[in-house]
Amino acid sequence: MPSLTGLPLQIVVALLAIAAFVATMWLWPRLGGRGWKAWLGRFGAFFGTQVVVLAALGLVANSYFGFYTTWSDLLGLDGAPGKVVDHQPGARAITVTGEQKMYSSQGSAKERAGAIEKVDVIGTGSGLTADGYVYLPPQYFQPEYAATRFPMALVLSGYPGTPEKLITLLKYPESALNAIEAKQLPPTVLVMMRPTPAGVGNRDTECMDIPNGPQVETFFTSDLPKAMAADYRVSDRPEARAVMGDSTGGYCALKFALRKPDSYRSAISLSGYYEAPSDPTTGDLFDGNAELKRENDLLWRLENKPAPPVSLLLATSLNEENYKDTQKLVAAFKAPTQLSTITLDTGGHNFHTWTREIPPAMEWLGRRLAPPQEVSKPA
Structure with a gap:
């Protein structure tokens, strides 16, 4: 079956729309007659054209915004509960399943541009699994950094x-x-994921440990940092870890830092909100x-809980929905x-706005992340 976000399907449906x-x-x-056959023919032609045109537009929008990535995701078939996985001591929690080419002005060699690995992560504490991508900076492959552990930034969509x-x-x-x-x-390892691990289905968990449900916060604040430190040369110090994201990912980033400062000491929210919604997607x-x-509720925490030693960056615009709450x-x-x-003077809840905020956010993060640390000399 063709990919729901792939270009071939978009081209085929677009051609069908033109043909219709x-x-x-x-x-x-x-079909200009007055009989029922003429009326039915006009209705069928008009309705059929509208359906394929809307389907073509929907596929383009879905590919751009990433609403549904698979047919089972669209049809709501990914609703299986998470599976408990037992592990033996020393077993790897991260499996590299592929590699994506890294494009840059400096070429594609790992020592110049770094590498992007597709991974599956098993959460030993939460019982959840998630796929994503790990970006390893060029220094990770350079001989002079062979005994170095790098800071890490979790990036959530x-x-x-x-x-x-x-x-x-978002690049x-x-x-x-x-x-x-x-x-x-500083040379930093990026871990790029969606805020909903596998086994949760289409439910928007808002990165929570849900009572009698999936323990998503535990996965991201405990399982993931431990797995990265065990399977990659990533620092295990909280001051060398950050989390950032847009929209829901931004809310999760702030929540992780405020609730679990021993997991992440820096957090960046791009157009994030500050209170978990309650709607059909969350239950x-x-x-x-x-x-x-x-x-x-992040505002309630700031007003009523002891202040944790974390650094927060909130990105908004004068016409964003979260502008007033950001001021609070x-x-x-x-x-x-x-x-x-x-x-920003202007900007909406979209990728274009976030691409304007990411470069200064990276610079801000660079002043807060602990630098790479040499831990031992290679044998």
């Missing part, structure tokens, strides 16, 4: 986004490489627990929490 339009124009004079769009549209690896080359960011996240709902967070935070903002 041409056929309708050609047949219309022949929005819901129901895909990690592929973090590479192809995180390219932005990171540019910042590294400009000495604005009942809190099981009627008002205290748990407050615990996941700015007014509510207190030391030792550090808070910065990016405020």
Whole structure:
């Protein structure tokens, strides 16, 4: 079956839409009678053309925004519960399943541009699994860094986004490489994922440990950092870890830092919101627990909880929906929490806006991430 986000399917449906339009124009004079057959013919031609045109537009929009990546995702068939996986000591939690070419002005050699690996991550504590991409900077492959552990930044898409769009549209690896080359960011490993692991289905969990449900926060704040430190030369120090994302991913990033500062000491939110919504995609996240709902309200945490030693960056624009709430967070935070903002004159909840915010966000992150650390001399 052709890929739901692939270009071939978009081309085929677009050609069908053009053919349907041409056929309708050609047949219309022949359907000009007053009988029921003529009426039915005009209705069929008009309705059929509209369906294929909307299908073509829908496929283009879906490919751009990454709403649904597979047919089973679209049809709601990915609803199987997570599976508990038992592991033996020393077993790898990360499996590399492929590699994607890294394009840059410096060429594609790993020592010059780095590499992007497609991975599957098994969460030993949460029982969840997730796929994604790991970007390894050029220094990871250079001999002088052979005994070095690198800082790590988890990058989350929005819901129901895909990690592929973090590479192809938001160009995180390219932005990171540019910042590294400009000495604005230390050589940093990126882990690019969607905020909904496998086994959760289409449910928007808002990165929560849901009562009697999937433990998504545990996966991202405990399982993933441990797996990366075990299977890659990534630092296990919280000051060498950051998390960032757009929309839902931005909310998750801030929540991880505020709730679990020993997991991530820096967080960047691009057009993120600050309170978990309740809608058909989320279901009942809190099981009627008002205290748990407050615990996941970021403004409430800043106003009522002890301030954690983390650095936060909030990106918004004057016409963004989150602009007013962002100002409330700015007014509510207190030391030792550090808070910065990016405020664009104009910008919407879209990829174009986020690509304007990512380069300065990388520079901001470079001033907060702990640098690479040499841990031992190679034998």
